[in-house]
Every structure is written in structure tokens, then in C-alpha cells.
Amino acid sequence: MLLFPSLLFFGSDNFSAKVLNQLLIKIKLINNNNNKNNLIAIIPAISHKGRGRTSLYQPPLLTLVQSLGLPHQSLPRTARPLTDWQIPDEFKQSDTVLVSASFPYWIPRSITTQVGSHRALNVHPSLLPRYRGAAPIQWQIANQEHETGVSIQTIGHHGFDSGIILSQKLIQLSPTTTYHLAEQSLANLAAELLVDLIPNIDSYIASAWPQDSSKASYAPKIGxxxxxxxxxxxxxxxxxxxxxxxxxxxxxxxxxxxxxxxxxxxxxxxxxxxxxxxxxxxxxxxxxxxxxxxxxxxxxxxxxxxxxxxxxxxTTTASTSNNNNNNNNNENQNSHxxxxxxxxxxxxxxxxxxxxxxxxxxxxxxxxxxxxxxxxxxxxxxxxxxxxxxxxxxxxxxxxxx
Structure with a gap:
């Protein structure tokens, strides 16, 4: 069993749920009740959507943590739900690590500084600085990229997806892949990177590197x-x-x-x-x-x-009738x-x-x-x-x- 620090996990959608689930499997938190308190998930609350806002939307990450019986907190659906939110006391420790994956809100400096600016991390499913933004998987497939990957970066406060990179790994992207297949592969890769990075975060911080913003590209929301x-x-x-x-x-x-x-x-x-x-x-x-x-x-x-x-x-002009016949035969054989x-x-x-x-x-x-x-x-x-x-x-x- 790895010695795993306390973990604050911020997420919402299917990608974040897949990342957390794979991470839990890898560190064996699911089957070890004594270690469940090492983690708490922070998730947007259930919301209304659709015409007339009559249907309820439950974030997939909430469904996952409820099924596993993991500690979690639901945030109010407001423009700035983290304004008055406080890190739980049991996670105010020097070894706590914050990880966000597909979290729909900006995590303010008032929260990241409580765990340390280099211990507040974001999982991004692209090879940063390429495909910064809300829909990197979608646009990489749409643009017929041959390679993709996962970047683990610090949560920057000068723009989304502009943090210092602690870990990054490339994988091939099949030309026939779909969003859901790529999402699962990238979630598996993210968990693979995190399970080594989190217990050894200090050494990763020491070797982190800044992004070259001149090479940045963007992946806006899909409409x-x-x-x-x-x-x-x-x-x-x-x-x-x-x-x-x-x-x-x-x-x-x-x-x-x-x-x-x-x-x-x-x-x-x-x-x-x-x-x-x-x-x-x-x-x-x-x-x-x-x-x-x-x-x-x-x-x-x-x-x-x-x-x-x-x-x-x-066409070739034949000097004899035999050459002409041979040319015709070749054309018939090669033409489709x-x-x-x-x-x-x-x-x-x-x-x-x-x-x-x-x-x-x-x-x-x-x-x-x-x-x-x-x-x-x-x-x-x-x-x-x-x-x-x-x-x-x-x-x-x-x-x-x-």
C-alpha cells in the first residue's frame, strides 16, 4: 500500500468520475475502510436542465462517490459557489493535495494557497499547451490528431490551463476512436500519472516546467x-x-x-x-x-x-500492331x-x-x-x-x- 496523503478531489462529469475511480482502484482505497477518510470529493450540486428546467441533472462524479460511500460535499449552483466554501478541518494539513478534473468552476487563490500553490493540481486531457480549454478531447478527435495525452499542471491564476506542468505523457490516438473510448483511455492514463505523482509530489515539483504559451491552442466549448x-x-x-x-x-x-x-x-x-x-x-x-x-x-x-x-x-504510340495490342491489354488489366x-x-x-x-x-x-x-x-x-x-x-x- 502506498503512503497516500490527504486528497481533495474537485470534479463533476464522466471524465472526472473515471479518473477518480481508476485512482481509487490503483491505490486500493475502495477496499480499505481505514483509508477512505484520506479523500473527500467536492462536486457541484444536482441541478435542473432541459426545456422548462424540469429534468434533474446529477453529476456523474456524485453518482460514483455515493455508490462507493465516499465522503463528499455538494456545492450550491451559484455563479461563484466557492466564495464562502472552506476546506474541512481534517484536510488542513501540510501534506494535503488538491486535484481537480473537469471541474466547472474557477478554484480561487484563497483555496489553493491553503494547500500550497504547487500542491493544487489539475488533470488536463491534452498535451499542454495545446488544446487549452473546456473541450480538449472533442477537438483533438475532430481535428484528426494522431497523438494525445494527459498533463498534470498546477492550478494557475493567470488563465485557465496555464499552470506549471508536473507530469505529462503521450499516447497514440486512433483515427477511428470515439469520444467515449478516448475519454476512458485518458482517464486511465491520468490515474496512472497521479498514483505515482501524489505520494512523490515534492520531487515532481522540483522538476516541473513552465508552458510555452507561444505554442498554445484552444479547445472551446462545443455547440x-x-x-x-x-x-x-x-x-x-x-x-x-x-x-x-x-x-x-x-x-x-x-x-x-x-x-x-x-x-x-x-x-x-x-x-x-x-x-x-x-x-x-x-x-x-x-x-x-x-x-x-x-x-x-x-x-x-x-x-x-x-x-x-x-x-x-x-497513352503511348505503338510502333507495331503487336505493341499496340500489348498496351491495350496492359491498360485493361490496370484500369479500375x-x-x-x-x-x-x-x-x-x-x-x-x-x-x-x-x-x-x-x-x-x-x-x-x-x-x-x-x-x-x-x-x-x-x-x-x-x-x-x-x-x-x-x-x-x-x-x-x-
Whole structure:
């Protein structure tokens, strides 16, 4: 058993709960009642959310500590809940360490100085100074990073995520990972770093290093607009946004000023490949950002930007008929039909506005798009409006909803 100092753990969400749970497993606090008093969790209180604020939100960290019977305190849901909060007397010791992970409030200097500025730590799931901010895991996946990691820093008072780094470790980020998989891997890594750092914190303080703010990048909070697809998005960008962010908000598109949330099959899925094969000719002439309906399958495909190299052919003038025949045979052997353009399969769509009719299957959604499209103007050269010739494009990204 490691000699573990008293620990104040500040957190709230799933990431902080996973970090604490893995830390408890590693230091065997869960099964040793004599050591449970070494730790207390500080957590925001249960709050109301949703339309009309009628549903209750219980922080996942609160659920964890209640299930384990660990000491904890819930803070009031105010703008500055730590203003009048005091560290419990039994934790006012020289060896106490404060650790925060995904804690939604600024921890003031009046608290960190009570444990010592270098003993008030923050767990950040990125390789600082890169991806400072509220959503580092999401943006690293969305930006298709190949590496990520965990940084253990001091809680600075000159800006979020700008503290001195005591420990940092890199791991690889799979191109097909999702937010939840990355979150678990990074929580495991954070616990691995903390279980060695906390009992040996003085040696880590002695070798700590400052961040180079000139290399900083930022990971702001996620909003619905971060998942608003436009015609410039590639298949890889759509997939990365979905894998990194769609646990918070669904992908969405805008058509004629109306926003639709969409349920999808990603461009690299078997469903998308099958759709592409069935509709290859239509997709080949469709514009990026155009919707293509497959009535037989009741599916809509969103044509995406194709970033694959365009195949080129070279011709050689043969000096004899035999050479010409050989060239033809080689061309036949080496030529392959081009792959279908990348496509995002839309399996359901929902209009985002009051009075919307809920999720619509593709055929019903297509009929709605047709019925709400601008009517044919007889004095123009536009073809007469009909389902057979009807074409739908998502809006330019600068178009905003009314």
C-alpha cells in the first residue's frame, strides 16, 4: 500500500468520475475502510436542465462517490459557489493535495494557497499547451490528431490551463476512436500519472516546467454550430466531428434557412459504401452538399467533397500492331472503375423549431422538402417543379436561420 496523503478531489462529469475511480482502484482505497477518510470529493450540486428546467441533472462524479460511500460535499449552483466554501478541518494539513478534473468552476487563490500553490493540481486531457480549454478531447478527435495525452499542471491564476506542468505523457490516438473510448483511455492514463505523482509530489515539483504559451491552442466549448455540415466538409471531417462531438449534439444541416438534426451512417460504413455503389452515376453528377434520394432503400445520401486523387491515364504510340495490342491489354488489366464519391447516409431528420413533427424517415422528409421548396416561376428558364427533377442542396454556411 502506498503512503497516500490527504486528497481533495474537485470534479463533476464522466471524465472526472473515471479518473477518480481508476485512482481509487490503483491505490486500493475502495477496499480499505481505514483509508477512505484520506479523500473527500467536492462536486457541484444536482441541478435542473432541459426545456422548462424540469429534468434533474446529477453529476456523474456524485453518482460514483455515493455508490462507493465516499465522503463528499455538494456545492450550491451559484455563479461563484466557492466564495464562502472552506476546506474541512481534517484536510488542513501540510501534506494535503488538491486535484481537480473537469471541474466547472474557477478554484480561487484563497483555496489553493491553503494547500500550497504547487500542491493544487489539475488533470488536463491534452498535451499542454495545446488544446487549452473546456473541450480538449472533442477537438483533438475532430481535428484528426494522431497523438494525445494527459498533463498534470498546477492550478494557475493567470488563465485557465496555464499552470506549471508536473507530469505529462503521450499516447497514440486512433483515427477511428470515439469520444467515449478516448475519454476512458485518458482517464486511465491520468490515474496512472497521479498514483505515482501524489505520494512523490515534492520531487515532481522540483522538476516541473513552465508552458510555452507561444505554442498554445484552444479547445472551446462545443455547440450545435460545431456540427453544422456545409458543402466544404470532406468525408473525413464529417466522420471526425461525429466521433468526437455527436455525444453532445447531433450532426445537423441547414436547407433554405431551416435547420435539421440528422441521424446518420458515416461515409466509411458498409451502408454508405452500398449506397454509393447503388447510386454511383447519380452521385458522380451531384454537387458537393447535394442530397440524393434512394427511394427503394428509403435513404438519403449527402454528397461530400472527394479528396481522393483523380486517376490519370497515359497513352503511348505503338510502333507495331503487336505493341499496340500489348498496351491495350496492359491498360485493361490496370484500369479500375473510379470509386463512388463519398456520401453521408441520412437515416432520419428532424426540423429544429417549435412545433416540429419529430424524426422523419427519408421519404417523408424528402416530401416535406419538396412541398416547402420555392414554387416554380413561369417567367423564368427554371424547369417546372417536379419530384423527378427536384434537387436539394444544403445552405452555404453563412446562411443563418430566421
Amino acid at each position: 450545435p454550430l460545431d456540427l453544422r455540415i456545409d458543402a466544404s466538409w470532406s468525408a473525413s471531417k464529417v466522420a471526425a466531428r461525429s466521433r468526437g462531438m455527436s455525444h453532445q449534439y447531433p450532426l445537423n444541416i441547414q436547407i433554405n434557412g431551416e435547420v435539421y438534426q440528422i441521424q446518420v451512417e458515416l461515409p466509411d460504413s458498409p451502408e454508405a459504401r452500398e449506397f454509393g455503389s447503388r447510386n454511383q452515376a447519380r452521385l458522380a453528377v451531384a454537387d458537393p452538399g447535394e442530397l440524393v434520394l434512394d427511394r427503394a432503400q428509403d435513404r438519403v445520401g449527402l454528397r461530400l467533397i472527394d479528396h481522393s486523387p483523380i486517376p490519370t491515364t497515359t 472503375p473510379p470509386p463512388p464519391p463519398p456520401v453521408l447516409i441520412i437515416t432520419k431528420a428532424k426540423l429544429v423549431r417549435a412545433g416540429g413533427k419529430g424524426w422523419l424517415a427519408p421519404l417523408a422528409w424528402w416530401d416535406r422538402l419538396f412541398n416547402t421548396a420555392a414554387p416554380h416561376q413561369p417567367d423564368t428558364s427554371q424547369p417546372k417543379k417536379s419530384l423527378k427533377t427536384f434537387r436539394v442542396h444544403i445552405d452555404h454556411p453563412r446562411v443563418v436561420s430566421p
